[in-house]
Amino acid sequence: MNAAFAPNEPPLDPPVLSIRDLRVEFPTRRGVLTAIRGVSLTIRRGEILGVVGESGAGKSLTGAAVIGLLEPPGRIAGGEIHVSGKRIDSLPRRQLMALRGKTIGAIFQDPLTSLNPLLTVGDQLVETIRCHLPLSRTEAARRAIDLLNEVGIPSPELRVGQYPHQFSGGMRQRVVIALALAAEPELVVADEPTTALDVSIQAQITGLLKRICRERGTAIMLVTHDMGVIAETADRVAVMYAGRIVEIGPVEDLIKRPQHPYTRGLIGSIPSLAARHERLAQIDGAMPRLNSMPAGCAFNPRCEIADARCRSDLPKLLPSGRGSVACWKLALAEAVEAA
Amino acid sequence: MLAIIVKRIGNAALVMLVVAFIAFMIFQFLGDPVQLMLNAQASQEERVALRLRLGLDQPVVMQFFSFVIRAVQGDFGISFRNQREVMSLIAERFPATFELVMVSTVLALAIGVPLGVFAAINPKNPAARIARMISMVGVSVPAFVIGIVLILVFSVQLGWLPAFGRGEVVQFGTWSTGLLTPSGRLALIMPATSLALFQISFIMRLVTAEMLEVLRTDYVKFARARGLPDRIVHFRHALRNCMMPVVTMTGMLIGDLIAFALVTETVFQWPGMGLLFVQAVMFIDIPVMAAYLMIVSVIFITLNTIVDFIYLAVDPRLRQTGTAGGANVR
Ligand SMILES: Nc1ncnc2c1ncn2[C@@H]1O[C@H](COP(=O)(O)OP(=O)(O)OP(=O)(O)O)[C@@H](O)[C@H]1O
Ligand SMILES: [Mg+2]
Numbered sequence: 271m272n273a274a275f276a277p278n279e280p281p282l283d284p285p286v287l288s289i290r291d292l293r294v295e296f297p298t299r300r301g302v303l304t305a306i307r308g309v310s311l312t313i314r315r316g317e318i319l320g321v322v323g324e325s326g327a328g329k330s331l332t333g334a335a336v337i338g339l340l341e342p343p344g345r346i347a348g349g350e351i352h353v354s355g356k357r358i359d360s361l362p363r364r365q366l367m368a369l370r371g372k373t374i375g376a377i378f379q380d381p382l383t384s385l386n387p388l389l390t391v392g393d394q395l396v397e398t399i400r401c402h403l404p405l406s407r408t409e410a411a412r413r414a415i416d417l418l419n420e421v422g423i424p425s426p427e428l429r430v431g432q433y434p435h436q437f438s439g440g441m442r443q444r445v446v447i448a449l450a451l452a453a454e455p456e457l458v459v460a461d462e463p464t465t466a467l468d469v470s471i472q473a474q475i476t477g478l479l480k481r482i483c484r485e486r487g488t489a490i491m492l493v494t495h496d497m498g499v500i501a502e503t504a505d506r507v508a509v510m511y512a513g514r515i516v517e518i519g520p521v522e523d524l525i526k527r528p529q530h531p532y533t534r535g536l537i538g539s540i541p542s543l544a545a546r547h548e549r550l551a552q553i554d555g556a557m558p559r560l561n562s563m564p565a566g567c568a569f570n571p572r573c574e575i576a577d578a579r580c581r582s583d584l585p586k587l588l589p590s591g592r593g594s595v596a597c598w599k600l601a602l603a604e605a606v607e608a609a
Numbered sequence: 610m611l612a613i614i615v616k617r618i619g620n621a622a623l624v625m626l627v628v629a630f631i632a633f634m635i636f637q638f639l640g641d642p643v644q645l646m647l648n649a650q651a652s653q654e655e656r657v658a659l660r661l662r663l664g665l666d667q668p669v670v671m672q673f674f675s676f677v678i679r680a681v682q683g684d685f686g687i688s689f690r691n692q693r694e695v696m697s698l699i700a701e702r703f704p705a706t707f708e709l710v711m712v713s714t715v716l717a718l719a720i721g722v723p724l725g726v727f728a729a730i731n732p733k734n735p736a737a738r739i740a741r742m743i744s745m746v747g748v749s750v751p752a753f754v755i756g757i758v759l760i761l762v763f764s765v766q767l768g769w770l771p772a773f774g775r776g777e778v779v780q781f782g783t784w785s786t787g788l789l790t791p792s793g794r795l796a797l798i799m800p801a802t803s804l805a806l807f808q809i810s811f812i813m814r815l816v817t818a819e820m821l822e823v824l825r826t827d828y829v830k831f832a833r834a835r836g837l838p839d840r841i842v843h844f845r846h847a848l849r850n851c852m853m854p855v856v857t858m859t860g861m862l863i864g865d866l867i868a869f870a871l872v873t874e875t876v877f878q879w880p881g882m883g884l885l886f887v888q889a890v891m892f893i894d895i896p897v898m899a900a901y902l903m904i905v906s907v908i909f910i911t912l913n914t915i916v917d918f919i920y921l922a923v924d925p926r927l928r929q930t931g932t933a934g935g936a937n938v939r
Binding site: 337339367370371372375376378380384385388389390397398401402433449450452453 | 925
């Protein structure tokens with residue numbers, strides 16, 4: 271792996287997922303919209319990377335690009351995605367499909383709509399298991415029960431024969447997780463897995479993800495806009511803004527010492543976390559639209575400390591502390607640029 | 610589950626009773642049956658005797674009661690026109706209509722569903738585009754126009770297919786079928802095609818529209834994300850979820866066709882119930898009209914009940930809640 275694009279990786283442990291300079295575009299009648307504008311990140315074995323940012327920042331698209339399920343006309347227009355050292359973004363459709371579910375699992379936001387209402391939970395598990403593993407129907411059925419047991423569903427022998435509508439929302443999300451884990455993927459992309467759930471159940475589901483990550487060593491990309499969930503669950507966090515990562519680093523550092531002005535605003539706007547800060551910050555304005563990106567740093571129109579350079583040049587994501595930040599107003603960025 | 614079935618059948622019986630009442634009103638009050646059945650020279654005694662024989666001196670409630678009893682036994686009285694039992698007239702004509710409608714429905718499903726799926730999965734494929742264009746014509750041109758064109762081309766010009774009638778039929782008890790003789794099958798081709806063209810187009814368009822919608826759902830996306838092959842995603846997940854509207858519409862189409870086969874049967878002089886009804890209307894043959902109304906209603910209600918049961922079989926959610934929306938869901 272190239273050390274330049276994975277600045278905070280210990281060299282021993284090759285990342286399960288590594289994205290380098292990813293660009294995602296939507297060709298439209300009025301020109302091409304670039305929704306992801308150069309995202310780079312890595313996730314190691316047994317690590318949970320939280321991806322946060324406000325609505326439209328490009329979190330889901332990044333996840334969809336990794337699973338290979340960008341909806342047309344969306345397409346990967348640049349960069350590379352590697353899973354366990356293997357480049358996957360340039361694979362032909364057929365080979366990419368073989369990875370889906372097998373190497374990369376996915377968990378979607380709404381457990382109420384993620385399951386086919388006409389098939390039993392067992393049917394859906396068995397078809398998924400048999401699609402990836404050479405097991406007989408009975409062996410697959412046994413494994414289905416084991417999986418339900420593992421994700422904490424009581425009396426799984428009984429539950430496999432039931433239909434999705436017979437499960438509560440939290441239980442359904444557990445089923446969805448079991449389905450994502452059916453073939454023991456190395457990487458799981460979870461797009462807002464708790465957003466549609468009650469607060470009390472959210473903690474159970476994030477706890478389950480954490481346990482799976484520890485026990486199986488699965489790498490998890492946890493997309494959410496809930497900093498609380500991130501604080502509880504993630505090891506590292508990537509903060510996205512307007513299709514780019516503005517800051518990435520260990521979760522404690524990022525929450526205690528946010529560096530990028532946007533991250534500071536984001537952390538400040540969470541009451542429970544802001545208690546440690548003096549005031550409850552609010553970020554004025556809205557994220558720019560894809561077709562009217564400002565020159566320079568995309569955050570500059572809302573930034574209190576932006577100067578002339580912020581309005582003309584795009585800051586790079588550069589190491590700072592234990593993480594990386596893309597901001598001209600940080601000493602290191604200036605130093606690197608001067609060198 | 611059993612409770613739902615019993616309730617469904619109960620509903621069907623209730624609707625049937627209402628229809629029977631309407632048929633009874635037509636039968637009793639659309640003109641005086643005695644007047645219609647006897648000729649002008651009949652004596653007063655003959656009239657009174659017939660009144661008594663028909664039970665017309667009884668209170669209306671009793672008359673309705675005995676009408677229902679007789680209807681359940683298949684007794685709809687005597688045709689005014691040719692003095693034969695109405696039920697045997699209908700029994701004679703029903704197989705022709707049934708065969709015509711069933712053959713075109715089977716064609717419609719066998720061709721319409723795969724075409725619809727194909728068009729939904731490959732929206733840009735030129736063959737799918739052509740199929741969609743033809744289906745546009747199929748749903749907009751009336752069956753009798755297609756029938757007349759077919760007759761002009763294949764009977765008048767080419768002389769390949771018979772222009773009218775059912776060909777030779779084989780009799781099984783009261784049932785007659787044209788499917789077992791070459792001439793019967795030949796005679797079936799054009800009427801069935803002219804009916805099926807609409808059905809095929811309709812089913813294809815319905816399946817395409819439903820599939821496109823289901824393919825956008827989260828559970829289809831999730832099935833893809835789990836790495837299931839297209840074959841399973843399309844047929845096991847997507848198509849199955851489209852089947853409800855298709856089943857409903859097929860049930861309604863069959864009912865419509867049996868009820869309104871009048872036109873096609875008239876064009877092809879097909880000896881079915883539709884033709885019988887057209888003749889009955891021309892002669893104000895009230896017993897035949899009343900019986901026709903009853904039979905068509907029975908068919909409609911039976912189809913609806915079958916559709917409801919298919920719903921229950923396919924959708925587990927309905928089985929549990931017991932609020933089967935039935936054919937009116939959409
Ligand atoms: N089909 C599309 N055509 C054009 N633009 C799109 C399309 N899908 C997404 N986008 C754009 O891509 C950007 C990123 O979308 P994405 O769904 O990744 O946001 P997100 O960070 O997941 O937001 P949310 O928190 O609302 O889920 C948005 O600005 C959106 O408008
Ligand atoms: Mg999203």
